[in-house]
Amino acid sequence: MRKTLFTMIAAVAIVLAMSTHGFCKDKTNLYNLFRKKAVTKVYIPPIKNASDSSKAGTDALMQELKDALANRKSIVFKIVDKKEDSDIVISCNLVTFLWSDKDPIDFIVGVYGVAYDALTTENYAFQEVMFTVTDAKKAKTLWSEKLKIEYTKKSMTEDESIPLINKKTVKTFMRDCFSKRYSKPKR
Numbered sequence: 001m002r003k004t005l006f007t008m009i010a011a012v013a014i015v016l017a018m019s020t021h022g023f024c025k026d027k028t029n030l031y032n033l034f035r036k037k038a039v040t041k042v043y044i045p046p047i048k049n050a051s052d053s054s055k056a057g058t059d060a061l062m063q064e065l066k067d068a069l070a071n072r073k074s075i076v077f078k079i080v081d082k083k084e085d086s087d088i089v090i091s092c093n094l095v096t097f098l099w100s101d102k103d104p105i106d107f108i109v110g111v112y113g114v115a116y117d118a119l120t121t122e123n124y125a126f127q128e129v130m131f132t133v134t135d136a137k138k139a140k141t142l143w144s145e146k147l148k149i150e151y152t153k154k155s156m157t158e159d160e161s162i163p164l165i166n167k168k169t170v171k172t173f174m175r176d177c178f179s180k181r182y183s184k185p186k187r
Contacts, residue, residue: 029177030133030143034075042069042077043086043136048093051128056097057162061129064163064170065090075178086136095146096128097165099158125151125161131173143177 034040044065047058069077069090080086101123126149133143149172151165175181 029179031075031178031180033142034178035180037075037087039076039078040088041080041086043080043083043089045083045089045091050093050095051097053097053099055099055158055162056094056127057166058094060162061092061094061166061169064166065092065173068170068174072174072178074180083136088142089134089136091132091134093130093132094127095130096126098124098126099161100124122152122154123156123161125156125158125165127151127165127169129169129173131177133177145176147172147176 044062047062049056049058066079069079083089128146128148130146131144132141134141147169149165149169151161151168153161153164156164
């Protein structure tokens with residue numbers, strides 16, 4: 001009995017230690033890798049549209065990403081035209097774009113929240129984009145994540161939804177990948 005209890009306590013201690021010492025730790029973002037560089041040169045290849053929607057705004061998403069990188073203050077990014085001249089490559093693959101005039105019912109905590117969501121009608125946009133940041137010199141993937149972004153608004157056409165969801169997608173990417181706030185591992 002004592003041996004079983006000791007084994008269980010030891011197993012819990014090992015699991016907790018592994019989660020705080022890097023073995024099971026969540027991946028961090030790239031802020032600390034680039035914050036001290038004077039300039040980080042970025043190449044962005046054309047965005048691939050793998051979604052079924054021909055209206056998905058890959059050119060607008062590319063421009064939104066370039067603007068966000070250019071306006072970044074804590075890390076200075078410079079967009080370059082050739083992969084050979086870059087420090088990193090940011091690749092995007094637009095996997096899904098969906099617009100609907102009726103948003104799906106969210107699973108909100110509480111009966112009143114669900115009832116309110118079911119009774120109101122809003123327009124809905126959903127976009128799934130795979131971002132990959134690669135070291136251009138070593139061809140090593142530094143960061144990769146599939147972002148799933150939703151946007152709801154009382155009145156929004158499909159054409160109006162594209163710049164709104166692109167802005168939210170890029171903002172989420174910049175936060176998750178290059179934000180100082182998200183650079184420290186959670187404890």
